[in-house]
Amino acid sequence: xxxxxxxxxxxxxxxxxxxxxxxxxxxxxxxxxxxxxxxxxxxxxxxxxxxxxxxxxxxxxxxxxxxxxxxxxxxxxxxxxxxxxxxxxxxxxxxxxxxxxxxxxxxxxxxxxxxxxxxxxxxxxxxxxxxxxxxxxxxxxxxxxxxxxxxxxxxxxxxxxxxxxxxxxxxxxxxxxxxxxxxxxxxxxxxxxxxxxxxxxxxxxxxxxxxxxxxxxxxxxxxxxxxxxxxxxxxxxxxxxxxxxxxxxxxxxxxxxxxxxxxxxxxxxxxxxxxxxxxxxxxxxxxxxxxxxxxxxxxxxxxxxxxxxxxxxxxx
Numbered sequence: 001x002x003x004x005x006x007x008x009x010x011x012x013x014x015x016x017x018x019x020x021x022x023x024x025x026x027x028x029x030x031x032x033x034x035x036x037x038x039x040x041x042x043x044x045x046x047x048x049x050x051x052x053x054x055x056x057x058x059x060x061x062x063x064x065x066x067x068x069x070x071x072x073x074x075x076x077x078x079x080x081x082x083x084x085x086x087x088x089x090x091x092x093x094x095x096x097x098x099x100x101x102x103x104x105x106x107x108x109x110x111x112x113x114x115x116x117x118x119x120x121x122x123x124x125x126x127x128x129x130x131x132x133x134x135x136x137x138x139x140x141x142x143x144x145x146x147x148x149x150x151x152x153x154x155x156x157x158x159x160x161x162x163x164x165x166x167x168x169x170x171x172x173x174x175x176x177x178x179x180x181x182x183x184x185x186x187x188x189x190x191x192x193x194x195x196x197x198x199x200x201x202x203x204x205x206x207x208x209x210x211x212x213x214x215x216x217x218x219x220x221x222x223x224x225x226x227x228x229x230x231x232x233x234x235x236x237x238x239x240x241x242x243x244x245x246x247x248x249x250x251x252x253x254x255x256x257x258x259x260x261x262x263x264x265x266x267x268x269x270x271x272x273x274x275x276x277x278x279x280x281x282x283x284x285x286x287x288x289x290x291x292x293x294x295x296x297x298x299x300x301x302x303x304x305x306x307x308x309x310x311x312x313x314x315x316x
Contacts, residue, residue, distance in 0.1 A: 003137075043071075049066065052099065255301055
């Protein structure tokens with residue numbers, strides 16, 4: 001189930017904020033390995049961005065962020081940035097990267113057709129600034145993942161997005177995003193975002209290929225003292241028709257995801273809804289002083305490049 005946007009060329013203008021990107025986040029419930037990857041290009045401005053984060057079941061983690069990579073990318077079918085690329089191979093979306101301390105060759109099998117958040121035409125500020133083009137999809141991510149000198153075959157649950165258009169992230173004052181899957185029986189994507197113009201809430205669930213929009217939602221992360229490390233949280237989704245789902249998340253590992261001065265943090269988590277168990281990314285942005293403030297410290301999210309050890313959570 002490929003979207004036409006996975007192979008089409010998107011036409012950009014002379015807007016320096018125009019970008020084209022792919023991202024995927026995943027966790028193998030059995031192996032305990034997972035990660036978050038994003039490759040993006042700014043074709044008008046002439047550079048790319050690469051973010052790779054992965055962790056294993058022993059607490060070893062790898063992170064490398066490159067925010068200015070020279071690129072002459074002109075089409076998406078293989079969006080290459082730095083040591084990695086994402087594109088369409090053998091009719092499926094694939095992700096590859098090869099760093100000295102971490103590498104992967106992964107393929108994505110979707111559970112449903114990619115869909116958007118359902119942002120309406122009257123939310124022009126959100127369309128202009130953040131979500132001009134955006135698709136979400138859950139599925140299974142399979143392949144080889146290497147961290148340090150260990151390499152395994154993973155069979156992970158994952159969620160991906162596909163994005164194009166201007167991204168004026170300075171307009172985002174704060175956001176919460178909660179996206180993931182428990183397999184074909186339940187996938188979900190929810191966002192609360194406060195821009196300098198309005199508050200917006202959007203989301204949907206997918207069950208065995210049937211997508212149902214949310215009427216309302218609330219995302220409640222448990223945030224550490226640094227304002228970015230999240231230990232877990234809860235997402236409440238009220239669906240069209242009145243049904244309410246309560247999904248909980250317990251963080252396995254996370255990282256800081258920068259976009260110039262704008263910072264968010266991703267937290268790959270074990271997700272639960274009733275008897276269902278899966279994974280999610282419990283993401284937040286606090287954007288202190290509109291992104292002008294540097295972080296004096298972080299508690300648990302990975303903020304430096306290279307290999308490191310995940311700090312223990314002694315209270316669990």
